[in-house]
Amino acid sequence: MFIIQATLYYLPLLSTVIAVVLSEQQSPIIIVNTWPFSNATDAGWNVLSPSNSTLFGSSIDAVVAACTNAEDDPNIESVGYGCSPDENGHTLLDAMVMDGKTMEVGAVASMPDIRQASQVARDVLLSTKHTLLVGPLAAEFAKSRGYKPTSLDTSKSHNLWIKWQKNNCQPNFRKSADWVPDPVTSCGPYRTNVSDINSPKLKDQRIKKLDINNHDTIGVIALDAYGSMAVGTSTSGSTYKIPGRVGDSPIPGAGGYVVDNIGGAVATGDGDLMMRYLLSFQVVDYLRQGIGPTEACKRALRSVRSVSAPLSYFHLTLTPNFK
Structure with a gap:
């Protein structure tokens, strides 16, 4: 049995819960993301189940394809180039890919001049022994992998x-x-x-961000035909952030987390809060304990509500073999 659980949670009120249950003998092919970026979902689906081939793609490549689609879409104002300038007026990108089978992670943060952030994160995962590369040197790594530098500012x-x-x-x-x-x-x-x-x-003092669009990070979870899971995230970060700020998206356990045969979670909202509470890790850890996805999301979010002022979050959880 496979359960997809999407929870839209406005602290302290749970406003929407959507669940889809699939029961099949074989591993189904599934891809979901945090917001209605349908073109991104289609791009990932085409990797998992190509119409012109009998070969099925991997969950890692699927989440990267989905994130790349969002990164290239000029109509998405929270992912990719040409949006979310920092205090100095520049756009920088964060991205992460996590493999649920090996627990390996590749990520980049505060990276300038390279538009394919999620693809570079995959290269960090597959081609290095590191987890996270940051700043201009992350862009230099990307150039060494053949990516062409292009200004992210428009x-x-x-x-x-x-x-x-x-x-x-x-x-x-x-x-x-x-x-x-x-x-x-x-x-x-x-x-x-x-x-x-x-x-x-x-x-006690903190100036809260006021731009509602700051929450629209893309987070993707995929389950491929071979039973392997992956998560991917990509974002241009908080608009008008202090230069050098890194959000939750490239941080394992905050922006996303996944374990094969247990489940995966991604989150979007106030990244500075999510890094403190590791909400995606919490959700997957609750799943590991046999707690259902809705309750897992609720419990993770309660840990924020008990300490911090009410803020909005969106959690997307995919759990295989849940009973």
Whole structure:
């Protein structure tokens, strides 16, 4: 038996639960993703079940194909080039691929100038003994693998950045009391507010991101004809993030996690929170204990609700052999 569980959860209210149950003798071919990026899903499906071949593709290649499709789609404003500029006006990419059979992971983070982030992550997985490459040197690795450098910035992303600057750089991700000038009312360059560095209000203050589109990271889970599972993620990160920031997407256990014969999970939302709680790992670990996918998602999210302010998340869980 195979169960796909999609849970849309707005803390503290569970608003939508969708479950699909498939029961077959052979391993079914399944691919799902976090948002209605149907073209991306189709691209992954065509790898898993090619119409012109009797050979079935792997779950790893399927999640990469799906993520690549989203990365190349100019209409998706949260994945790939030309979107989500940072404070300096530049777009950088994060991506991860995880193999549920070997538990190997390949990931890149804060990578400039290379549009095929998920493909480079797969190269890290398959062609190195490392897990995560970051920054300009991740791009250098990609070039050594034959990827051609291309600017990730476009006129659209530049115009977004200019508009943001004209709005006094609002919203942003800096805690107000720690900086001069005050990031609530002004753009940088910022420097440390020495007079308030020991202020107790620093412990509680955080400027929350306000852009609803910041949650639309693509996360993909695939189960291939051979019974192997994989997850893939790709994102351009939070819009107007502080340069150098890395989100949850390339972090195993946060953006995604998968174990063959147990299940897989991907998540999207406030990546800084998800890295603290490793929500995808929590979900899969609950599945390992025999807990159903809906309850696994609920329990993982409760760990956030018990500590942090309400925020929205979307969890997608795929569990094989669940009873």
